[in-house]
Amino acid sequence: EAQVTQNPRYLITVTGKKLTVTCSQNMNHEYMSWYRQDPGLGLRQIYYSMNVEVTDKGDVPEGYKVSRKEKRNFPLILESPSPNQTSLYFCASSFIWAGELFFGEGSRLTVL
Amino acid sequence: GENVEQHPSTLSVQEGDSAVIKCTYSDSASNYFPWYKQELGKRPQLIIDIRSNVGEKKDQRIAVTLNKTAKHFSLHITETQPEDSAVYFCAASNPSGGTSYGKLTFGQGTILTVHP
Numbered sequence: 001e002a003q004v005t006q007n008p009r010y011l012i013t014v015t016g017k018k019l020t021v022t023c024s025q026n027m028n029h030e031y032m033s034w035y036r037q038d039p040g041l042g043l044r045q046i047y048y049s050m051n052v053e054v055t056d057k058g059d060v061p062e063g064y065k066v067s068r069k070e071k072r073n074f075p076l077i078l079e080s081p082s083p084n085q086t087s088l089y090f091c092a093s094s095f096i097w098a099g100e101l102f103f104g105e106g107s108r109l110t111v112l
Numbered sequence: 113g114e115n116v117e118q119h120p121s122t123l124s125v126q127e128g129d130s131a132v133i134k135c136t137y138s139d140s141a142s143n144y145f146p147w148y149k150q151e152l153g154k155r156p157q158l159i160i161d162i163r164s165n166v167g168e169k170k171d172q173r174i175a176v177t178l179n180k181t182a183k184h185f186s187l188h189i190t191e192t193q194p195e196d197s198a199v200y201f202c203a204a205s206n207p208s209g210g211t212s213y214g215k216l217t218f219g220q221g222t223i224l225t226v227h228p
Contacts (some may be wrong), residue, residue: 042220044218048216101156
Protein backbone atom coordinates (compact mmCIF):
# COMPACT_ATOMS: atom_id res chain seq x y z
CA GLU A 1 0.00 0.00 0.00
CA ALA A 2 1.33 3.43 -1.00
CA GLN A 3 1.81 5.51 2.10
CA VAL A 4 3.73 8.05 4.12
CA THR A 5 4.51 6.79 7.62
CA GLN A 6 5.38 9.01 10.55
CA ASN A 7 6.54 8.00 14.01
CA PRO A 8 5.79 8.64 16.75
CA ARG A 9 2.15 9.62 16.31
CA TYR A 10 1.97 11.12 19.78
CA LEU A 11 4.76 12.33 22.02
CA ILE A 12 5.00 14.28 25.23
CA THR A 13 8.49 15.44 26.08
CA VAL A 14 10.27 18.06 28.16
CA THR A 15 12.16 21.18 27.19
CA GLY A 16 15.64 20.48 25.90
CA LYS A 17 15.34 16.74 25.35
CA LYS A 18 16.37 15.99 21.76
CA LEU A 19 13.85 14.11 19.69
CA THR A 20 13.45 12.83 16.16
CA VAL A 21 10.23 12.35 14.24
CA THR A 22 10.73 9.86 11.46
CA CYS A 23 9.07 9.98 8.05
CA SER A 24 9.21 7.29 5.42
CA GLN A 25 7.49 6.97 2.05
CA ASN A 26 7.29 3.91 -0.19
CA MET A 27 6.26 5.64 -3.42
CA ASN A 28 9.72 6.54 -4.72
CA HIS A 29 8.82 10.22 -4.43
CA GLU A 30 11.54 12.79 -5.06
CA TYR A 31 10.02 15.65 -3.06
CA MET A 32 9.44 15.53 0.69
CA SER A 33 8.46 18.23 3.13
CA TRP A 34 7.58 18.88 6.77
CA TYR A 35 4.74 21.11 7.96
CA ARG A 36 3.44 22.16 11.32
CA GLN A 37 -0.24 22.85 11.86
CA ASP A 38 -1.39 25.29 14.51
CA PRO A 39 -4.94 26.62 15.04
CA GLY A 40 -5.61 29.70 12.96
CA LEU A 41 -2.24 29.52 11.21
CA GLY A 42 -2.86 26.77 8.71
CA LEU A 43 -0.01 24.57 7.55
CA ARG A 44 3.41 26.15 7.69
CA GLN A 45 6.37 24.64 5.88
CA ILE A 46 9.40 23.84 8.03
CA TYR A 47 11.86 22.21 5.62
CA TYR A 48 11.69 20.52 2.27
CA SER A 49 13.84 18.27 0.14
CA MET A 50 13.87 18.15 -3.64
CA ASN A 51 15.88 14.92 -3.66
CA VAL A 52 18.53 12.94 -1.79
CA GLU A 53 21.06 15.22 -0.06
CA VAL A 54 19.12 18.32 -1.20
CA THR A 55 17.30 20.12 1.60
CA ASP A 56 16.23 23.71 2.15
CA LYS A 57 14.42 25.89 4.63
CA GLY A 58 10.72 26.56 4.50
CA ASP A 59 8.98 29.43 6.23
CA VAL A 60 9.50 28.35 9.87
CA PRO A 61 12.81 26.41 10.09
CA GLU A 62 14.09 27.81 13.41
CA GLY A 63 14.69 25.08 15.99
CA TYR A 64 14.50 22.22 13.49
CA LYS A 65 16.92 20.16 11.43
CA VAL A 66 16.39 17.61 8.70
CA SER A 67 18.41 15.20 6.64
CA ARG A 68 17.80 13.25 3.42
CA LYS A 69 20.36 10.48 3.19
CA GLU A 70 17.98 8.08 1.47
CA LYS A 71 15.17 8.81 -0.94
CA ARG A 72 12.49 7.24 1.23
CA ASN A 73 13.37 8.82 4.60
CA PHE A 74 13.16 12.41 5.78
CA PRO A 75 13.48 12.71 9.56
CA LEU A 76 12.70 15.90 11.47
CA ILE A 77 15.05 16.62 14.35
CA LEU A 78 14.37 18.90 17.29
CA GLU A 79 17.76 19.36 18.95
CA SER A 80 16.45 21.26 21.97
CA PRO A 81 12.65 21.35 21.94
CA SER A 82 10.84 24.30 23.48
CA PRO A 83 7.15 24.72 24.41
CA ASN A 84 6.51 26.85 21.30
CA GLN A 85 7.23 23.75 19.23
CA THR A 86 4.15 22.07 20.64
CA SER A 87 2.18 21.38 17.49
CA LEU A 88 0.78 18.85 15.04
CA TYR A 89 3.44 17.89 12.51
CA PHE A 90 2.85 16.48 9.04
CA CYS A 91 5.32 14.94 6.68
CA ALA A 92 4.35 14.91 3.01
CA SER A 93 5.80 13.69 -0.26
CA SER A 94 5.11 14.04 -3.96
CA PHE A 95 6.45 12.38 -7.10
CA ILE A 96 7.74 15.70 -8.34
CA TRP A 97 7.80 19.20 -6.96
CA ALA A 98 4.41 20.94 -7.41
CA GLY A 99 2.54 17.68 -7.72
CA GLU A 100 -0.06 16.12 -5.44
CA LEU A 101 1.22 15.97 -1.89
CA PHE A 102 0.60 12.78 0.06
CA PHE A 103 0.54 13.44 3.78
CA GLY A 104 1.40 11.20 6.68
CA GLU A 105 -1.09 10.76 9.51
CA GLY A 106 0.53 13.45 11.61
CA SER A 107 2.56 13.51 14.81
CA ARG A 108 1.18 15.41 17.77
CA LEU A 109 4.04 16.75 19.85
CA THR A 110 3.73 18.35 23.27
CA VAL A 111 6.77 20.00 24.85
CA LEU A 112 6.43 20.74 28.56
CA GLY B 113 8.22 35.42 0.13
CA GLU B 114 4.70 34.34 -0.70
CA ASN B 115 1.78 35.26 1.55
CA VAL B 116 -1.62 33.60 1.19
CA GLU B 117 -4.74 34.98 2.84
CA GLN B 118 -7.84 32.79 3.04
CA HIS B 119 -11.42 33.85 3.79
CA PRO B 120 -13.71 33.18 5.47
CA SER B 121 -12.20 31.37 8.44
CA THR B 122 -15.54 29.63 9.10
CA LEU B 123 -18.45 28.98 6.78
CA SER B 124 -21.77 27.42 7.66
CA VAL B 125 -24.25 26.37 4.96
CA GLN B 126 -27.37 24.27 4.60
CA GLU B 127 -27.19 21.01 2.71
CA GLY B 128 -27.72 21.66 -0.98
CA ASP B 129 -26.41 25.23 -0.87
CA SER B 130 -23.22 26.37 -2.54
CA ALA B 131 -20.04 27.29 -0.67
CA VAL B 132 -17.29 29.61 -1.85
CA ILE B 133 -13.86 30.04 -0.27
CA LYS B 134 -11.51 32.71 -1.52
CA CYS B 135 -7.75 33.07 -1.34
CA THR B 136 -5.47 35.92 -2.30
CA TYR B 137 -1.73 35.62 -2.84
CA SER B 138 1.08 38.13 -2.97
CA ASP B 139 3.73 36.72 -5.33
CA SER B 140 2.78 37.41 -8.94
CA ALA B 141 5.20 34.64 -10.02
CA SER B 142 3.09 31.95 -8.31
CA ASN B 143 1.39 29.71 -10.82
CA TYR B 144 0.35 26.53 -9.03
CA PHE B 145 -2.68 26.62 -6.71
CA PRO B 146 -3.87 23.43 -4.99
CA TRP B 147 -6.73 22.95 -2.56
CA TYR B 148 -6.60 20.43 0.27
CA LYS B 149 -9.42 19.05 2.40
CA GLN B 150 -8.80 17.90 5.94
CA GLU B 151 -11.52 15.99 7.73
CA LEU B 152 -11.55 16.01 11.50
CA GLY B 153 -8.58 14.09 12.88
CA LYS B 154 -7.35 13.12 9.42
CA ARG B 155 -4.55 14.14 7.12
CA PRO B 156 -5.00 16.77 4.38
CA GLN B 157 -5.84 15.41 0.93
CA LEU B 158 -5.72 17.13 -2.43
CA ILE B 159 -9.16 17.76 -3.91
CA ILE B 160 -8.35 19.95 -6.89
CA ASP B 161 -5.56 22.12 -8.25
CA ILE B 162 -5.10 24.67 -10.98
CA ARG B 163 -2.16 26.06 -12.87
CA SER B 164 -2.04 29.55 -14.25
CA ASN B 165 -2.46 28.60 -17.86
CA VAL B 166 -6.16 28.00 -17.19
CA GLY B 167 -8.80 30.19 -15.56
CA GLU B 168 -11.16 27.52 -14.29
CA LYS B 169 -11.15 23.82 -13.55
CA LYS B 170 -14.06 21.59 -12.55
CA ASP B 171 -14.36 18.15 -11.02
CA GLN B 172 -17.94 17.11 -10.41
CA ARG B 173 -19.32 19.36 -7.62
CA ILE B 174 -16.11 21.30 -7.03
CA ALA B 175 -14.50 23.95 -9.15
CA VAL B 176 -11.62 26.36 -8.81
CA THR B 177 -11.35 29.72 -10.54
CA LEU B 178 -8.20 31.78 -10.90
CA ASN B 179 -7.80 35.50 -11.53
CA LYS B 180 -4.09 36.15 -12.03
CA THR B 181 -4.56 39.88 -12.57
CA ALA B 182 -6.20 40.29 -9.18
CA LYS B 183 -4.06 37.53 -7.62
CA HIS B 184 -6.91 35.56 -6.19
CA PHE B 185 -8.41 32.12 -6.62
CA SER B 186 -11.55 30.55 -5.25
CA LEU B 187 -12.98 27.14 -4.45
CA HIS B 188 -16.63 26.57 -5.31
CA ILE B 189 -18.59 23.62 -3.95
CA THR B 190 -22.09 23.14 -5.31
CA GLU B 191 -24.91 21.03 -3.87
CA THR B 192 -23.08 20.70 -0.57
CA GLN B 193 -23.49 17.53 1.48
CA PRO B 194 -22.76 16.86 5.17
CA GLU B 195 -19.67 14.87 4.16
CA ASP B 196 -18.24 18.08 2.69
CA SER B 197 -17.83 19.32 6.27
CA ALA B 198 -14.08 19.71 6.83
CA VAL B 199 -11.26 22.24 6.92
CA TYR B 200 -10.22 23.45 3.49
CA PHE B 201 -6.77 24.87 2.76
CA CYS B 202 -5.65 26.76 -0.30
CA ALA B 203 -1.98 27.02 -1.24
CA ALA B 204 0.26 28.74 -3.74
CA SER B 205 3.69 28.14 -5.18
CA ASN B 206 5.99 29.05 -8.01
CA PRO B 207 7.22 25.77 -9.48
CA SER B 208 9.44 27.47 -12.03
CA GLY B 209 12.27 28.52 -9.80
CA GLY B 210 13.62 31.52 -7.97
CA THR B 211 13.80 31.91 -4.21
CA SER B 212 10.41 30.22 -3.73
CA TYR B 213 11.39 27.03 -5.55
CA GLY B 214 10.25 24.09 -3.46
CA LYS B 215 8.08 26.19 -1.18
CA LEU B 216 4.35 25.70 -0.86
CA THR B 217 2.55 28.37 1.17
CA PHE B 218 -0.83 27.53 2.66
CA GLY B 219 -3.69 29.76 3.68
CA GLN B 220 -5.00 29.74 7.24
CA GLY B 221 -7.84 27.33 6.50
CA THR B 222 -11.65 27.51 6.34
CA ILE B 223 -13.84 25.38 8.56
CA LEU B 224 -16.85 24.42 6.45
CA THR B 225 -19.91 23.04 8.20
CA VAL B 226 -22.78 21.67 6.14
CA HIS B 227 -25.99 21.32 8.14
CA PRO B 228 -28.42 18.55 7.10
